[in-house]
Amino acid sequence: MLKAEAMVHGAFSPADFLVIAPVAVCFLFGAVLLMARKRVEWHPFVAIPGFALVLGIDVALLLKVAADGPQTMMMGNWRPPFGIAFTVDMLGALFAATAGFVALCAAIYATFSMSRTERRYGFFPFLFLMMGGVSGAFLTGDIFNLYVWFEVLLIGSFGLLILGSEHEQLDGATKYSFLNLVATTLFLITTGYLYGLFGTLNMADIAQKAGRFENDGALLTIALLYLVAFGMKAAAFPLNFWLPASYHTPRFVVSALFAGLLTKVGVYALIRVLLMLFPPQHADLATLISWVAILTMLAGALGALAQSDLRRLLNYFVIAGIGTIFAGLAVTDPGSGAAPAVVAGAAQAAGTITAATGDAAAAAPLLAQHPGAMVVALSGAVFYALHSIVVMTALYLAGGTAARLSGSSSLFAMGGLWRQRPGLAALMLVFLLSVSGLPPFSGFWPKVILVRGAFQAGLPLLGAVILLTGFLMTVASARVFAFAFWRNPPERGAGTDGASFPPQKEPVPLLSMLPLLMLAVFVVIAGILPQWLVGLTDVAARGVVDPAAYVGSVFGGGS
Amino acid sequence: MEATLSLVVGCLFAVALYLILSKHIIRMLLGVVLLSNAVNILIFTAGRVASVAPPLVPEGAGAPLSAVANPLPQALILTAIVISFSFFAFLLVLAYRAYQDLGTDDTDRMRVAEPENDGLPPLGY
Numbered sequence: 001m002l003k004a005e006a007m008v009h010g011a012f013s014p015a016d017f018l019v020i021a022p023v024a025v026c027f028l029f030g031a032v033l034l035m036a037r038k039r040v041e042w043h044p045f046v047a048i049p050g051f052a053l054v055l056g057i058d059v060a061l062l063l064k065v066a067a068d069g070p071q072t073m074m075m076g077n078w079r080p081p082f083g084i085a086f087t088v089d090m091l092g093a094l095f096a097a098t099a100g101f102v103a104l105c106a107a108i109y110a111t112f113s114m115s116r117t118e119r120r121y122g123f124f125p126f127l128f129l130m131m132g133g134v135s136g137a138f139l140t141g142d143i144f145n146l147y148v149w150f151e152v153l154l155i156g157s158f159g160l161l162i163l164g165s166e167h168e169q170l171d172g173a174t175k176y177s178f179l180n181l182v183a184t185t186l187f188l189i190t191t192g193y194l195y196g197l198f199g200t201l202n203m204a205d206i207a208q209k210a211g212r213f214e215n216d217g218a219l220l221t222i223a224l225l226y227l228v229a230f231g232m233k234a235a236a237f238p239l240n241f242w243l244p245a246s247y248h249t250p251r252f253v254v255s256a257l258f259a260g261l262l263t264k265v266g267v268y269a270l271i272r273v274l275l276m277l278f279p280p281q282h283a284d285l286a287t288l289i290s291w292v293a294i295l296t297m298l299a300g301a302l303g304a305l306a307q308s309d310l311r312r313l314l315n316y317f318v319i320a321g322i323g324t325i326f327a328g329l330a331v332t333d334p335g336s337g338a339a340p341a342v343v344a345g346a347a348q349a350a351g352t353i354t355a356a357t358g359d360a361a362a363a364a365p366l367l368a369q370h371p372g373a374m375v376v377a378l379s380g381a382v383f384y385a386l387h388s389i390v391v392m393t394a395l396y397l398a399g400g401t402a403a404r405l406s407g408s409s410s411l412f413a414m415g416g417l418w419r420q421r422p423g424l425a426a427l428m429l430v431f432l433l434s435v436s437g438l439p440p441f442s443g444f445w446p447k448v449i450l451v452r453g454a455f456q457a458g459l460p461l462l463g464a465v466i467l468l469t470g471f472l473m474t475v476a477s478a479r480v481f482a483f484a485f486w487r488n489p490p491e492r493g494a495g496t497d498g499a500s501f502p503p504q505k506e507p508v509p510l511l512s513m514l515p516l517l518m519l520a521v522f523v524v525i526a527g528i529l530p531q532w533l534v535g536l537t538d539v540a541a542r543g544v545v546d547p548a549a550y551v552g553s554v555f556g557g558g559s
Numbered sequence: 560m561e562a563t564l565s566l567v568v569g570c571l572f573a574v575a576l577y578l579i580l581s582k583h584i585i586r587m588l589l590g591v592v593l594l595s596n597a598v599n600i601l602i603f604t605a606g607r608v609a610s611v612a613p614p615l616v617p618e619g620a621g622a623p624l625s626a627v628a629n630p631l632p633q634a635l636i637l638t639a640i641v642i643s644f645s646f647f648a649f650l651l652v653l654a655y656r657a658y659q660d661l662g663t664d665d666t667d668r669m670r671v672a673e674p675e676n677d678g679l680p681p682l683g684y
Binding site: 144148151154155162165169170171172173174177178181182185188189191192193246249306307308412483 | 595
């Protein structure tokens with residue numbers, strides 16, 4: 001390999017650049033907006049087309065991946081495993097496209113909801129830089145590069161978090177910054193160990209080589225450290241306390257993006273690294289992950305029940321959602337060894353069962369298709385993660401509108417919004433029902449899949465806690481709706497909290513409802529016609545469980 | 560050589576963790592700096608330390624002729640140094656602003672965002 005052919009001599013086709021375009025476009029627009037920082041009134045006119053462009057590229061990439069399988073671009077035309085690879089499979093493309101969608105919605109919302117002075121500190125440039133980091137994390141195929149994107153999105157999020165420099169924000173930002181910095185440092189430490197063991201950082205290369213280290217204690221240590229690092233980023237139970245301390249302090253639109261995107265980047269990295277690269281170690285850690293999932297769900301749901309502030313309640317909804325996603329990661333196929341054997345083994349088992357019933361001929365097409373419990377649960381987890389990105393962003397945006405209308409985000413002080421803004425109330429109800437997992441909205445189907453996967457894998461407790469969490473979240477959602485929307489506005493000064501001074505109500509332009517409507521359309525369509533999305537997440541889950549296509553895309557035929 | 564460096568990394572990790580567990584932000588900051596430096600040495604050690612030739616390819620050859628030192632860890636460390644330095648600068652300013660604004664660098668007393676004795680949520684109306 002160490003020859004002159006270490007570099008590929010051949011021109012890139014323009015389509016190859018699609019793989020890095022989301023990152024490049026984000027940074028380009030971020031840089032342009034930074035140069036035009038004195039002209040704040042121009043920012044939305046540049047930013048909204050910019051985010052529309054990013055979304056367009058993400059969707060084009062998704063369609064290309066759906067048609068042709070995983071796409072790879074090697075930076076500097078190096079031959080893998082040298083050089084940095086950007087590899088996009090269905091999992092990354094789905095996350096990137098959903099992230100682009102909510103970023104566009106948030107940009108439109110910010111245009112109509114933020115005053116000029118709030119924008120002066122550079123909201124849109126930071127938003128682009130953070131989105132560049134988020135897109136990079138979803139698209140990269142190199143584990144050290146993934147660390148770099150984590151830091152890029154982190155520095156962008158620091159900037160967004162402290163916009164305005166209020167007391168609360170400085171308090172929240174301090175905790176957020178330290179905890180996240182320690183988490184990414186842990187990620188880097190683990191990557192150092194990984195490099196010492198494998199001598200490579202290319203994920204496809206690691207996936208190929210990991211099979212040689214079966215039952216190796218060092219590999220289990222690395223897998224566990226990654227679980228801790230990404231669990232901290234994702235706010236999974238024992239490491240979740242930074243999230244409710246900070247996510248309610250910035251502007252609502254910033255909270256919305258954080259809640260939608262940042263924790264999901266941690267989940268994505270966990271799926272990519274733990275499930276795709278180290279399947280035997282993942283099987284060893286599955287029991288631990290299922291307990292983490294159970295405790296995270298309960299901590300989130302019970303925490304939400306205990307809050308009297310709408311924003312802090314939503315913080316706990318984020319945590320409950322993370323727990324539900326983790327539930328899907330806790331499922332393994334019994335006796336799973338090396339990754340490619342998993343699907344084949346499950347198909348074989350399915351074949352034996354069907355053959356025993358005497359219908360072997362009809363089962364033949366099913367042989368290659370029948371998914372194992374792990375694929376089912378992972379597909380549900382990915383679906384739930386995408387749903388959670390959209391619905392958590394939507395809840396914070398709708399909650400922000402409600403708080404502006406009533407001048408407070410305390411449930412003691414809010415009220416009467418149903419009469420005042422029936423459209424907003426209807427949208428909020430859609431989002432609340434969806435986040436609780438009630439039909440016919442997008443939260444229902446992934447929960448069905450996850451519960452089915454949990455029972456299929458013999459984890460009845462996990463399935464029961466998913467259902468219990470759904471119930472508790474319904475109670476918390478009902479409380480939000482009953483207090484903030486249904487009841488009459490409370491008498492001034494009658495409450496015990498937040499009503500001691502007259503709340504400052506702000507007018508809300510009707511156009512700021514447009515992003516809410518866009519998000520609601522996704523929630524309803526994904527709830528009523530889930531097949532197309534389930535089809536895509538199934539492909540994503542299969543690609544993770546059996547990364548042959550991913551590896552093939554990087555190394556191609558000629559290496 | 561690797562064993563000595565591993566011991567150094569272990570000591571640095573221990574000191575960094577001890578400092579990060581403190582409740583004063585300035586000590587936590589020092590812990591974060593030590594931690595990021597410990598990681599750099601860790602990556603350096605993971606890339607194998609050996610006294611061999613520099614990684615240069617002679618003119619006309621397609622690859623180095625003898626065993627050469629591993630240049631990749633140095634590229635990784637360089638990236639990590641830049642990132643950790645910029646984060647340290649940001650955290651330093653943030654800690655100073657938080658101290659100015661909140662009047663304390665004791666994390667136990669930084670309760671603006673999460674007030675104590677929050678009370679029960681509304682239970683009925």
